[in-house]
Amino acid sequence: MHAQIKDADVPPAFEVTDARVAYDGVPVLDGVNVGIPRGRTVAVLGPNGSGKSTLVRAMLGIVPLTSGGIRVHGTPLSRFRDWRRIGYVPQRLTAGGAVPATVREIVSSGQVAARRRFSLPTRADRAAVDEALAAVDLTDLAKASVRELSGGQQQRVLIARALAGRPDTFVMDEPMAGVDAENQRALARIIARLRERDATVILVLHELGPLEEFIERTVALESGRIVHDGAPLLPTGECARPGHEHQHPHPDPNDPDPRAAERPSPADLMRLEVPGRD
Numbered sequence: 349m350h351a352q353i354k355d356a357d358v359p360p361a362f363e364v365t366d367a368r369v370a371y372d373g374v375p376v377l378d379g380v381n382v383g384i385p386r387g388r389t390v391a392v393l394g395p396n397g398s399g400k401s402t403l404v405r406a407m408l409g410i411v412p413l414t415s416g417g418i419r420v421h422g423t424p425l426s427r428f429r430d431w432r433r434i435g436y437v438p439q440r441l442t443a444g445g446a447v448p449a450t451v452r453e454i455v456s457s458g459q460v461a462a463r464r465r466f467s468l469p470t471r472a473d474r475a476a477v478d479e480a481l482a483a484v485d486l487t488d489l490a491k492a493s494v495r496e497l498s499g500g501q502q503q504r505v506l507i508a509r510a511l512a513g514r515p516d517t518f519v520m521d522e523p524m525a526g527v528d529a530e531n532q533r534a535l536a537r538i539i540a541r542l543r544e545r546d547a548t549v550i551l552v553l554h555e556l557g558p559l560e561e562f563i564e565r566t567v568a569l570e571s572g573r574i575v576h577d578g579a580p581l582l583p584t585g586e587c588a589r590p591g592h593e594h595q596h597p598h599p600d601p602n603d604p605d606p607r608a609a610e611r612p613s614p615a616d617l618m619r620l621e622v623p624g625r626d
């Protein structure tokens with residue numbers, strides 16, 4: 349079982365109070381209250397457009413609240429500075445660019461926020477990158493260009509990038525989307541290891557799938573409101589609910605990888621959204 353720390357008197361990793369977000373005046377989060385205790389593995393579920401990504405992006409300060417409040421590890425978001433504690437794996441990446449970055453370069457970029465300005469990577473930094481690459485089984489591909497990788501492998505690069513900063517809190521936005529079964533199992537192993545380390549892990553998912561056994565709690569959204577917060581939902585997940593109309597992206601019928609069209613270029617990977625900044 350987990351260490352005592354979970355139930356110790358520590359502030360929640362995230363505390364969201366009456367959070368509202370609107371895009372162009374249209375409400376997307378409509379009074380969300382949720383607390384994510386430290387050391388838990390929590391899934392955020394819900395149909396397309398229900399506000400899952402908006403919620404986690406708001407929790408990281410990427411999307412501003414219209415009203416309400418968010419605390420991160422006990423500190424109001426606007427005053428939170430310890431971003432090295434947070435590992436963010438975004439869902440989609442912006443288009444453009446073609447810098448020939450290697451897997452190792454991308455993974456190393458996960459440490460930039462944690463290093464002092466202009467300081468070079470230390471031996472410990474390099475060891476953390478090695479460890480992160482090993483954790484996602486990409487050691488052999490460290491020198492490969494990320495452009496050569498499949499969508500699932502690129503997803504693992506992003507996870508390794510988050511791991512390399514050695515955070516204790518992870519926010520992963522749909523890490524399983526468009527990832528084949530083998531890569532899904534690899535991701536499940538990573539989540540298992542993070543749980544053993546008592547990391548806090550928040551996963552935006554459409555279904556629990558191979559992660560089911562690790563999920564301790566699910567928060568389900570519908571139309572910007574929480575409709576369930578508690579024990580994990582049924583293994584079949586939201587996608588199997590009657591009336592659920594989730595659309596997974598299938599941009600190119602000739603490409604077996606449904607995420608091919610959204611695959612990030614290396615440049616995209618280098619300029620991932622930085623939590624806490626607009």
Ligand SMILES: Nc1ncnc2c1ncn2[C@@H]1O[C@H](COP(=O)(O)OP(=O)(O)OP(=O)(O)O)[C@@H](O)[C@H]1O
Pocket residue numbers: 371372376394395396397398399400401402403
């Ligand atoms: N930057 C934006 N500007 C305007 N509207 C947006 C923006 N981002 C998201 N939305 C809209 O807000 C709503 C919630 O989007 P969000 O991405 O949070 O939902 P989601 O539950 O994560 O959906 P999905 O499962 O499709 O990823 C949707 O209607 C979406 O179109």
